[in-house]
């Protein structure tokens with residue numbers, strides 16, 4: 021076999037979405053020799069698809085907002101399972117991180133007095149999301165990309181990292197392959213930041229791209245790092261449901277933020293009947309009140325009445341939609357209706373939601389300025405992830421850091437819309453800063469174990485030698501069906517156990533997966549390798565979900581429908597041990613009294 | 623039986639390759655990228671193609687469908703005559719790496735030549751500008767870097783001026799910076815001398831293919847050309863430059 025190529029850096033950042041780019045900018049500005057590695061071309065990471073906005077208490081639109089309210093909303097949205105220190109830092113630092121983007125050239129939509137405009141989103145008490153129409157992620161990634169590139173970062177595009185290499189207890193580098201040539205490559209580094217995003221490709225209906233195969237989650241777990249909150253997967257309430265080609269494609273929550281309403285087949289606004297106890301009194305109780313709120317907001321006034329129940333947190337809305345469909349009140353293709361046409365003028369819709377307009381027109385033959393959309397839940401975001409120190413973002417493995425969607429803890433059991441883009445900025449920066457500091461304090465690179473490299477590369481090439489195994493695409497479809505049907509929005513003990521059995525069968529088949537062609541840009545081969553990550557992380561999710569015998573946020577158990585105060589005091593930690601993938605309970609860190617006070621005050 | 627479609631897909635690299643015919647079942651609303659994925663899953667697992675968002679937002683999936691530059695994820699199969707084969711090729715102006723994947727790295731190199739945004743001194747004040755000012759540059763900032771405009775521009779496609787000419791995508795980028803209300807950098811000399819703005823003879827082919835409907839020629843290139851003329855060929859400015867060479 022050909023020898024592999026080797027590169028040496030102080031800090032390697034795996035992933036070039038918002039989190040990875042922000043980390044890389046910070047690390048290289050701190051003087052560390054930094055490189056960025058990503059699976060796609062630069063600028064194509066998931067972050068580019070983010071639509072609605074980035075949450076930060078800038079107070080440009082409503083001066084009643086501040087970090088404390090943002091903190092409280094975030095904790096409430098996460099049903100108090102969040103790592104409080106992360107939620108606090110996030111709320112405090114997000115405004116500076118967003119203003120910094122403006123200093124780097126980002127052009128957000130403006131208020132009448134020329135400042136950054138903010139919009140309403142689910143679970144946020146005040147209009148808080150700085151945005152650019154419905155393409156906020158594009159603005160963010162391009163700004164960071166240009167800042168990074170002109171700062172002299174090395175970027176290794178279309179290179180997939182497969183394995184973390186350790187020297188004793190600390191991380192020493194990582195091993196991957198160039199997608200184009202199929203050649204293996206080793207990056208030696210003093211510190212590594214994983215910013216690989218999420219795991220949504222394990223489900224059949226998803227808003228996530230081919231990249232979301234759980235690579236970072238899996239590599240960290242294999243390297244001995246803890247994962248946290250793995251049972252919490254976010255199903256976004258509004259994905260497209262028809263035609264099949266676009267099933268799962270996201271419709272931004274911004275549609276509801278701009279006044280869109282959810283209706284069942286009887287024309288009823290069912291969200292009024294679905295306000296959970298915890299949010300009683302926070303939301304409009306009549307159509308008139310909800311309409312007035314929208315009018316005040318459109319007029320640029322501070323709202324004096326309560327917001328529409330369509331803006332409840334995502335877990336709540338997704339469950340309510342599922343309930344309507346199950347009760348036979350769904351739309352023709354198994355969703356419900358989302359209507360903005362009767363609420364806003366055609367001009368306003370095209371101006372505020374241009375890509376939604378375009379997406380429906382081109383892909384579904386629906387004109388959203390005249391007709392309602394059909395929507396249903398779609399797997400969207402992974403709350404769980406690599407367990408990190410809340411300030412440094414270091415994982416439980418020395419020298420290994422994580423940020424963005426691949427890290428866990430910040431969002432607890434349910435993420436608020438807009439809190440991801442801000443999370444990327446706040447914790448991306450912190451990860452870059454502390455990884456660079458770690459590298460500066462580390463005198464030499466760790467040793468690479470050549471046998472380990474040899475073993476992993478040989479294993480990676482094995483699918484080419486299999487003669488009668490399964491096709492990777494078939495296995496992937498089967499995995500997605502298992503997760504969709506048995507580990508979806510609503511779970512039961514029986515389903516989860518059955519899922520574990522099916523995952524085991526798939527694992528056996530995956531051991532013999534077969535690919536054809538050669539090693540150059542071979543998507544079949546790439547998928548064959550990704551199956552292992554997805555299977556292990558699917559198992560991690562399933563085991564954590566089985567363990568948590570209550571319902572909370574993104575985790576709903578039909579057999580345990582209520583929240584349990586005892587479970588409200590612990591996070592599930594997933595770890596790979598000699599006996600396999602195991603779940604441990606860990607008490608939540610104690611919150612200081614002044615923050616506890618904040619959560620009580622209304 | 624579901625309806626069937628025939629697609630002919632380029633298989634090969636820059637040196638050699640051929641169109642290979644595949645038959646696949648049609649589903650409602652199917653786009654060309656779905657067809658390519660179906661071929662991957664049913665017939666050719668090693669067929670190379672780029673994609674990410676599948677919603678026209680990332681600009682990964684550019685190709686030529688029946689000879690026309692398209693985002694494959696936004697190109698509906700039912701827009702093509704039923705029963706006739708659909709031909710799918712990689713973008714022509716870039717070297718083919720494999721099948722539908724081209725080497726677009728040249729674009730990333732060009733981008734490095736354009737000086738980044740430089741913030742004006744606002745004396746510590748919060749930067750302010752109006753939505754109207756924002757609108758002007760937001761049009762350019764919509765670019766998803768699909769490089770379809772680069773693919774069709776004859777200066778690159780036929781005349782191979784990659785060394786001297788940055789291409790429409792980067793005039794859009796430069797315009798987004800030059801017209802940015804808070805930017806304090808001047809890129810006009812660079813546009814004239816190194817990015818080859820003068821090679822563009824306003825054929826508008828780039829504007830026609832832009833999936834983001836950016837008016838590349840009218841709103842980016844022509845105003846930049848005018849600014850270059852004002853800067854370098856305006857007699858008063860020219861005189862000033864002779865007298866104060868550094869101004």
Ligand SMILES: Cc1cc2nc3c(=O)[nH]c(=O)nc-3n(C[C@H](O)[C@H](O)[C@H](O)COP(=O)(O)OP(=O)(O)OC[C@H]3O[C@@H](n4cnc5c(N)ncnc54)[C@H](O)[C@@H]3O)c2cc1C
Nearest residue numbers: 035036037039059066067072073181217424425438440441
């Ligand atoms: C359609 C859509 C709309 C959204 N809208 C919003 C919104 O409005 N507001 C909001 O706050 N959030 C939104 N989100 C969520 C948010 O966009 C994501 O959570 C966020 O962008 C993730 O950023 P990241 O930096 O963690 O990862 P990503 O941006 O996904 O980047 C991951 C990077 O890791 C790389 N990578 C992965 N695995 C490997 C590997 N093995 N080797 C090398 N590189 C690897 C990838 O190539 C990529 O560069 C949205 C998500 C979607 C899908």
Ligand code: SF4
Nearest residue numbers: 775822824825826828
């Ligand atoms: S208008 Fe200019 S840049 Fe656009 S295609 Fe024609 S020559 Fe190229």
Ligand code: SF4
Nearest residue numbers: 765766768769771832
């Ligand atoms: S300007 Fe338009 S055609 Fe050119 S790269 Fe950008 S989006 Fe694509």
Ligand code: FES
Nearest residue numbers: 675676680681695
């Ligand atoms: S896949 Fe993103 S534009 Fe086509």
